[in-house]
Amino acid sequence: MQSTSRSFKQNAHHALQDATLQRALGNIKTGFQEKRRQVIAALPEFEALRDAGRDIKNHTLANLDFYLERFEERVTEAGGVVHWCRTPAEARQTILEICRRRNARTVTKGKSMIAEEIGLNEFLEANAIEPVETDLGEYIIQLRHEPPSHIIAPAIHVTREQIADDFRRHHSDLDPNRRLEEPRDFTDEARAKLRDRYFQADVGITGANFLIAETGSTVIVTNEGNGDMTQLLGKAHVVVASLEKVVPTLDDAATILRLLARSATGQEMSVYTTFSTGPRRPGDLDGPEEFHVVLLDNGRSAMLGTEFQEMLRCIRCAACMNHCPVYAAVGGHAYGWVYPGPMGAVLTPSLIGVEEAGHLPNASTFCGRCESVCPMRIPLPKMMRHYRTREYERGLAPGTVRAGLSLWSFLATRPSLYRFVTGMAAWTLGALGRRAGRFKSLPMAGGWTGVRDLPAPEGRTFHTLWAERQGAERRGSGGTGR
């Protein structure tokens, strides 16, 4: 996927002007946040589970090579194939070859952010293979030719009215006066439309929430059952997953599953949690004839051993973006690549470079809400700060910022000079602003006064007044300092 992260500011500007988008984003607070709050309040051991989840992932990442090789052994034993892919291009080519061997004309797809990361749909289309998205949200944005704007609710930026319009336009064979208002209406219609596609599909492609080393299983969690249809009805099942999805055991997956749905949608568990181990065995009633795991690195192994390793604990629950005030203001598309919100602000520069995605770790107030809800206790603000440091060290920060900081630091390390300058500033601004109490505009402060007033200072600095009070007390007159 081509990044527009360099244009984050312009993207954000357009998002803030887009009244329809703003209406759609309004639902996050009442939906995800409130549901998560309730389900976690009902689970006293949630904090202990977070520790356990973090520890499982830390252990796995410290032994990643071991667990990935173990996983491959088990997949092979079950009759499947693991394809190690360093780059998106390798992953795309691998998937294309599997499709070609099966003479595939259509493939069904479950929801997969890794498929977005490698730009799979465009690539398959360019090779005369039709990808059919089966997750409702993905189906909607495929009709709209848009990328997802959220990692678990890809069409969260679309309103119901827009979905109804899209469905009427694309499903022109149906009664134009049918009811299309509730989520149920959309689900039913998409389900009916997709039914035949599952049977036509030559290959089914899904993502994976976990890869289990001890069994060679892949796990998907869904609420629509579309993933199961995708992986069972195609003649070949291709799992596309990034390498940090591996966990050692089924028990480990069970522990993290208790965190995942609660943090994501506020459910105790998703409706479907499906474990897939190898292709159909002799005697099995159903299942695919082939089972492939396309294991993508794409820069992740380079994060190991760096200050960004902890990011690889991420289980893609989206709690960080669901609670991020910046995400809530601008939505996911503004971030300009596959992963939005706080996790995207760390993962995107890690995968496509801080030169390309430098805005993202800067576009945060460090309010810390993301870290406070992250089930894997990923210190997201800390890692965003690491990227800011990296940008500063590489000279990527804007010249005005660097000059301003140099001046400020020059003063802040020279207390006497600092007192003099702040005393002058307080006096001047205090005198100019006393009558109104605030400035509606001020030279050099347009960033502030463009959108809000600047309150005027009281007029004298604390240190000046304190020195006077101390002087008065020394002279024995007491004094209150005011």
Place this chain on the structure above:
Amino acid sequence: MPGSGPRVGLFVTCLVDLYRPTVGFAAVKLLEDAGCTVEVPATQTCCGQPAYNSGDMADTRAVARGVIDAFEGFDYVVAPSGSCAGMIHEHYPKLFADEPETAQRAQHLAKRTHELVSFLVDVLNVERVDAAFPGTVTYHDSCSGLRELQVKTQPRRLLGTVEGLSLTELPSAEICCGFGGTFCVKYPEISDKMVTEKARDVSATGAGTLLAGDLGCLLNMSGKLSRLGSGTKVRHVAEVLAGMADGPAIGEPGRE
């Protein structure tokens, strides 16, 4: 009765120093009323967050060294700001990984550093204040104080003892106001969206006064409320707790 209790170094914060000395004197009064001896080291300037949050580690360390020097030897260091106290408490020890001696001094300072209101309640066990404030207030939990220092119940406990004051909770009290230090001028449109929502929520409470414990957030919210034509007054919580809320509120015309 100053003198009988611990010796406290007041970290005034650069914003209180420059903008609103009243908050500093309110802090002094609250600490002295609780029995502390308060001193204000004259060489203090800023905690270093502007550089730290911009990724400028060399300047951060230079400024932090000044703070560590200035506040050597106090029983406690107290700031009327969760953000600056959080910077010293949470982040200073991490700044000097390559300088064990400074790291140790930073660690020592970090352990003794507190945000004002939580210091009063959690360390000095202050249960009530001697102040009156007629009217309804609402309270915004500034992010750093809330999440780095767990400042949440303490201001509410003390506000509950202010005569005549009634507190209406702000439903979005824990959501960032959009200040974020340099964020508010680097991404003014996003900051504007956040502070506009905050101002709308504050107005919806019907409270006459908005309180918080960090001057940065207060300047931001005050600036937006007045830009929107709201009559809600904005003050630092220490002013109310110290009974020093009789002067002009933040952004109000001064007295000639």
